[in-house]
Amino acid sequence: xxxxxxxxxxxxxxDILKGLSLTVNPGEVxxxxxxxxxxxxxxxxxxxxxxxxxxxxxxVIFEGRDLLALEPEERAAAGVFLAFQYPVEIPGVNNTxxxxxxxxxxxxxxxxxxxxxxxxxxxVREKLKIMQISDELLHRAxxxxxxxxxxxxxxxxxxxxxxxxxxxxxxxxxxxxxxxxKQVSQGVNALRSADRxxxxxxxxxxxxxxxxxxxxxxxxxxRIVESGDxxxxxxxxxxxxxxxxxxxxAEVRA
Amino acid sequence: MSQSPAPLPFIDALRDAAGVRLPGSGQAWLxxxxxxxxxxxxxDGLPDTRTEAWKYTALRALGQRRFAQGDPDAAxxxxxxxxxGLPGVDGPRLVFVNGVFRADLSRLDGLPAGLTLQPLSQxxxxxxxxxxxxxxxxxxxxxxxxxxxxTALAGDGVMLRVAAGARISKPVQLCFVGVPxxxxxxxxxxNVIEVGEGARLDLVEHHLHDAPHKHLGxxxxxxxxxxxxxxxxxxxxxxxxxxxxxxxxxxxxxxxxQAALHVLELGGGLVxxxxxxxxxxxxxxxxxxxxxxxxxxxxxxxxxxxxxxxxNTASESIWRGVADERARGVFRGAIVVAEGADGSDASLSNKxxxxxxxxxxDTKPELEIYADEVKAAHGATVGQLDERxxxxxxxxxLPYAEARALLTAAFCRAVFxxxxxxxxxxxxxxxxLAHLP
Numbered sequence: 001x002x003x004x005x006x007x008x009x010x011x012x013x014x015d016i017l018k019g020l021s022l023t024v025n026p027g028e029v030x031x032x033x034x035x036x037x038x039x040x041x042x043x044x045x046x047x048x049x050x051x052x053x054x055x056x057x058x059x060v061i062f063e064g065r066d067l068l069a070l071e072p073e074e075r076a077a078a079g080v081f082l083a084f085q086y087p088v089e090i091p092g093v094n095n096t097x098x099x100x101x102x103x104x105x106x107x108x109x110x111x112x113x114x115x116x117x118x119x120x121x122x123x124v125r126e127k128l129k130i131m132q133i134s135d136e137l138l139h140r141a142x143x144x145x146x147x148x149x150x151x152x153x154x155x156x157x158x159x160x161x162x163x164x165x166x167x168x169x170x171x172x173x174x175x176x177x178x179x180x181x182k183q184v185s186q187g188v189n190a191l192r193s194a195d196r197x198x199x200x201x202x203x204x205x206x207x208x209x210x211x212x213x214x215x216x217x218x219x220x221x222x223r224i225v226e227s228g229d230x231x232x233x234x235x236x237x238x239x240x241x242x243x244x245x246x247x248x249x250a251e252v253r254a
Numbered sequence: 255m256s257q258s259p260a261p262l263p264f265i266d267a268l269r270d271a272a273g274v275r276l277p278g279s280g281q282a283w284l285x286x287x288x289x290x291x292x293x294x295x296x297x298d299g300l301p302d303t304r305t306e307a308w309k310y311t312a313l314r315a316l317g318q319r320r321f322a323q324g325d326p327d328a329a330x331x332x333x334x335x336x337x338x339g340l341p342g343v344d345g346p347r348l349v350f351v352n353g354v355f356r357a358d359l360s361r362l363d364g365l366p367a368g369l370t371l372q373p374l375s376q377x378x379x380x381x382x383x384x385x386x387x388x389x390x391x392x393x394x395x396x397x398x399x400x401x402x403x404x405t406a407l408a409g410d411g412v413m414l415r416v417a418a419g420a421r422i423s424k425p426v427q428l429c430f431v432g433v434p435x436x437x438x439x440x441x442x443x444x445n446v447i448e449v450g451e452g453a454r455l456d457l458v459e460h461h462l463h464d465a466p467h468k469h470l471g472x473x474x475x476x477x478x479x480x481x482x483x484x485x486x487x488x489x490x491x492x493x494x495x496x497x498x499x500x501x502x503x504x505x506x507x508x509x510x511x512q513a514a515l516h517v518l519e520l521g522g523g524l525v526x527x528x529x530x531x532x533x534x535x536x537x538x539x540x541x542x543x544x545x546x547x548x549x550x551x552x553x554x555x556x557x558x559x560x561x562x563x564x565x566n567t568a569s570e571s572i573w574r575g576v577a578d579e580r581a582r583g584v585f586r587g588a589i590v591v592a593e594g595a596d597g598s599d600a601s602l603s604n605k606x607x608x609x610x611x612x613x614x615x616d617t618k619p620e621l622e623i624y625a626d627e628v629k630a631a632h633g634a635t636v637g638q639l640d641e642r643x644x645x646x647x648x649x650x651x652l653p654y655a656e657a658r659a660l661l662t663a664a665f666c667r668a669v670f671x672x673x674x675x676x677x678x679x680x681x682x683x684x685x686x687l688a689h690l691p
Contacts, residue, residue: 048649049648049649050645050649051641051645071648071653071654072645072648072649073648073649073651073652073653073654073657075649076648076649076650076651077651081649082649084646084649087646088640088642088643088645088646090643090646090647090661090664091664092663092664092665092667092668093660093661093664098647098650098660099650101652101656101660102647102650102651102652103651105650105651105652105653105656106650106651109651109653141664142646158650162650162651
């Protein structure tokens, strides 16, 4: 589904990603962990096509297509979804209206028929079972005046409606209390399926108690320095990121 | 006075205008008013950018153009009346084509009790005496050159009165249509509107066109609200892309009267809109909301002036401007709280959005306070679309142009949320979106 090879990326003239390689197969959940400044969020932004991220080397193939050649909206239509670490407030744009416009824009790009408002409302009601957000939030401007938890839930709700093939969760746990974390995780888990993959970017192991990954990767200084199963996250939690750095590279590769 | 040996074509084309017969010609006082105004205009010429009110709008190019005065064929020009329809607006209607009243396109049957609605041309021919005061008004400011020209040459327009206590439930629609003629022509319209004591009026002013043309239209509108009167005034300006449209409104508010103005300006090549509001009675309230959306090489200049001159009056003004491509927008908002106008509450916000690096918007809020216990606030900004918001929308699948349009419409929306006619409000949003490139 996703094949990242030797990815190098630069932000404001500074090299952040320095040869990152990663393969994600359909249905897999990969956690990307790492200390601050390791390049975790840069990875999410490069994959979703944000301006200001310059790829200097390497390739990203998504479903057989050169992902890096696509505009952000084309990536979305192809099935890439980024749950933002800091969802943007957009005053004056109604949440439901926006979501319908986004879904229909994606369907149009894929050559699928657009949904009318009745069909869309039916879909919304269905998806509310996965990620409950209040009627009031549905009818407010996008993220405007939402609490931190409401913003993150809104991201997952959008994901539920847009049904991406690859969901990138960028520090979705940041700023969430334990109840909100559980709710958001339940929403994500409900969306797991055999043909939907997840890239869960997080600083803390805590999120992975609720969203159980198939693979855990440690990102440090722009590269993946260690990969393992979910027990790797527990080791990190116990020993801290310094533990990875202190270990012999040969041992890491073994 | 130095007389240039080769006068500007614009002025030269007006030399013969004095001899043209207009509705009401032959009335001694009206002939005098018209002649004097024309002479003053010809002597002073067009204002240049040294005149403060025209600082950002140069009229050099206009001065080089020649316009025929009036459209002799206006009465018979074909125009599809369906274009006049506005959703949520189904009341009486007065239509002018190239500045001339068209009974065939208007809807004046069964006017509600208390409403007088007539074309000015008819009033001038039958009995102009009641309009003597309004039409004799002198415009002394250097910036008011077009008001003088209008006073000299206007032969038609709207005469509207709402009797004291009358509540006109259906909106009254005033349509000003520009239609191509064999050449460029100038038309001038004068509107005199009065809302009687305790009366209510909904007014929809619609400027539209059916095909490209380069006419010049001037409109001078006097609006008087007697004590306790209520006015909702909506203006939708969709004039021809290369036309010149110059409007001057004056609004006088009596005690406890309330006026709400909503303006959407989309059309025209060179557009000027002056609004002078005077809060003359205690506790009068004025809300103005306006937005312009410009593209191509459009140039639009809004000059809002609000004068608080009675006790406990309030005004709130929210204006937005959007300019794309090479368009240029100007907004000047001046609030004066006169001596003795204690307890005034005035606020003015003007935010502008540049969608292209070649577009320009100049904004100038001004506040002058000569009274005590006044609440006043004003602010103006010029900015660009929020890149983070743009990326957020695109990351959800909205193409760039659609995301940009959605954000631009959202930026403008604050201006229309207070428009009570919901159907019309939706239409405004759609018209605005359709105008974005």
